Amino acid sequence: MSGTTPGIRAPRADARRNRDRILEVAEQYFAEHGVAGSLDQVAKNAGVGAGTLYRHFPTREDLLAALLAAREDHLTQQLEAIRADATDAATALHRWLAALAEWACAFDGLPDPLREALSENVSPLTLTCQGYITTTDGFLAAAQHEGSARKGVRARDLFLLVLATSWARSAAMADDSSLAGMLDLLRSGWARTTDK
Amino acid sequence: MSGTTPGIRAPRADARRNRDRILEVAEQYFAEHGVAGSLDQVAKNAGVGAGTLYRHFPTREDLLAALLAAREDHLTQQLEAIRADATDAATALHRWLAALAEWACAFDGLPDPLREALSENVSPLTLTCQGYITTTDGFLAAAQHEGSARKGVRARDLFLLVLATSWARSAAMADDSSLAGMLDLLRSGWARTTDK
DNA sequence: AACGCTAAGGAGACAGTCTCCGTTTGTCAA
DNA sequence: TTGACAAACGGAGACTGTCTCCTTAGCGTT
Incomplete structure (x- = not known):
């Protein structure tokens, strides 16, 4: 244990990258289409699969909160x-x-x-x-x-x-x-x- | 011409019956599930096909207006x-x-x-x-x-x-x-x- | 009784949500 | 380095809802 909380691992680099990218894209997409827009479209724009989006943000509200x-x-x-x-x-x-x-x-x-x-x-x-x-x-x-x-x-x-x-x-x-x-x-x- | 406006025919009996039934059912359904509820469900509850519902009320707003x-x-x-x-x-x-x-x-x-x-x-x-x-x-x-x-x-x-x-x-x-x-x-x- | 035309019905194309699972990939220890 | 393992990915596909199109049914008239 090198100072980090035991039992909690740092997120993998690609996971973090994807999360950031999704947020970036969602910000833009929601600004254009409103918060009721298509989440699959957000995933597409971010270049990730739907599963990835829903793993990071299980619900629309989670994404919005972020x-x-x-x-x-x-x-x-x-x-x-x-x-x-x-x-x-x-x-x-x-x-x-x-x-x-x-x-x-x-x-x-x-x-x-x-x-x-x-x-x-x-x-x-x-x-x-x-x-x-x-x-x-x-x-x-x-x-x-x-x-x-x-x-x-x-x-x-x-x-x-x-x-x-x-x-x-x-x-x-x-x-x-x-x-x-x-x-x-x-x-x-x-x-x-x-x-x- | 027996007093009715020429060029406008009286609606057929079954059409009128269906329309009334849809309104009756929609009133109840919307009261229970809100105005964003499923229109197909309204059609089902009214015992008519989806086409019938949409012919009478092309949009949700039309139904609501009625x-x-x-x-x-x-x-x-x-x-x-x-x-x-x-x-x-x-x-x-x-x-x-x-x-x-x-x-x-x-x-x-x-x-x-x-x-x-x-x-x-x-x-x-x-x-x-x-x-x-x-x-x-x-x-x-x-x-x-x-x-x-x-x-x-x-x-x-x-x-x-x-x-x-x-x-x-x-x-x-x-x-x-x-x-x-x-x-x-x-x-x-x-x-x-x-x-x- | 027969016919023409209005209206009914429902299959199906389309769009969106969300899950599941086989595959890939980053990470860490040896 | 390399190998093993967990973490994360992707996208096919099940499901729900909207709405259209075309065939069929049956109302109203003659």
């Missing part, structure tokens, strides 16, 4: 930036939700498996979502404490509605301004209240 | 009731949106083809959606005129967000209270504003 893991950095960076700027809690929450919404638009059709991951809690995507809900809850609680967010609003609902907004975006002639518009609507609601 | 047409009465009745009660425009809008949200939950997965119908405007569902958007716009404009809805909110966005809410509902452990909660969020937003 792709999102690669993008996690980007969201994390935004998170840091938001925390650093920290003007008021409401602005921070709004910016975080906008970042989330953009994240969920990374691939066409992405919101669907994310929603799925929240209902049946045995998906490789579940953990990611749970984490982001927790983060959302942090921002939300701060804003509520500050008095700039209404009580009774729950982080999970908020997260779901942001996902839903991303889902809706692909209908709205796909312009990013309508995404922003709907997020504003989520913040302020359609009603003009004098509030209590 | 099913929704049968339910139109229900929504129309609610619409009348809302108009009759007419307390204030804001309440009316909220009740209308709630009715819409419930309507879009009639079958599991229904929001997806509805959203689709809005992006590519050549679907048998497009007309239905457009009509409901117009209705929404009526309520919205009244509320805006009354001063109880914010300016700048667009009916189409509102309709889409209601659809999105129905889409989100199926994740939220499917309890109807969370649907109501999200609709409230849509009305008031998460922010606690003193408004201008």
Whole structure:
């Protein structure tokens, strides 16, 4: 035992190469055809057999989770930036939700498996979502404490509605301004209240 | 010519019977398995060949449109009731949106083809959606005129967000209270504003 | 009763998912 | 080096679902 964990062997070189190649190709393919595209086609584009693809990523969700893991950095960076700027809690929450919404638009059709991951809690995507809900809850609680967010609003609902907004975006002639518009609507609601 | 429109023949008795039977069975099947279920299975359950089903309803959307047409009465009745009660425009809008949200939950997965119908405007569902958007716009404009809805909110966005809410509902452990909660969020937003 | 034409049925082409198993290949110890 | 072994590969093929095409059945009319 030369320092590596006993019982766990390093993956073979070709396996690692194939895995990377699949991810690379899938990223491109999903970007073009949406996350519901043909997996066999991904395998073909990567120059591997279907069996190889399914061994590395047993389900579509596993593949998706790996792709999102690669993008996690980007969201994390935004998170840091938001925390650093920290003007008021409401602005921070709004910016975080906008970042989330953009994240969920990374691939066409992405919101669907994310929603799925929240209902049946045995998906490789579940953990990611749970984490982001927790983060959302942090921002939300701060804003509520500050008095700039209404009580009774729950982080999970908020997260779901942001996902839903991303889902809706692909209908709205796909312009990013309508995404922003709907997020504003989520913040302020359609009603003009004098509030209590 | 005995009063019937010339050039258009009455459908044959068996054709009509089959069509009705398919609708009846599809209603039940979709209610159980969602709108993405197997059409061949619907045909089998109805005791007809696949060809018969596809002749009557060339696409899944056609079948869906026919099913929704049968339910139109229900929504129309609610619409009348809302108009009759007419307390204030804001309440009316909220009740209308709630009715819409419930309507879009009639079958599991229904929001997806509805959203689709809005992006590519050549679907048998497009007309239905457009009509409901117009209705929404009526309520919205009244509320805006009354001063109880914010300016700048667009009916189409509102309709889409209601659809999105129905889409989100199926994740939220499917309890109807969370649907109501999200609709409230849509009305008031998460922010606690003193408004201008 | 016979005939013409609408509609039914279902076989089959096609596309996608996913598994299984014979074959290849990287790795490590001798 | 070489050989042995496990790890990984590839792709044929079973299965499911969509949708079309063409033959057959039978409705409605004369």
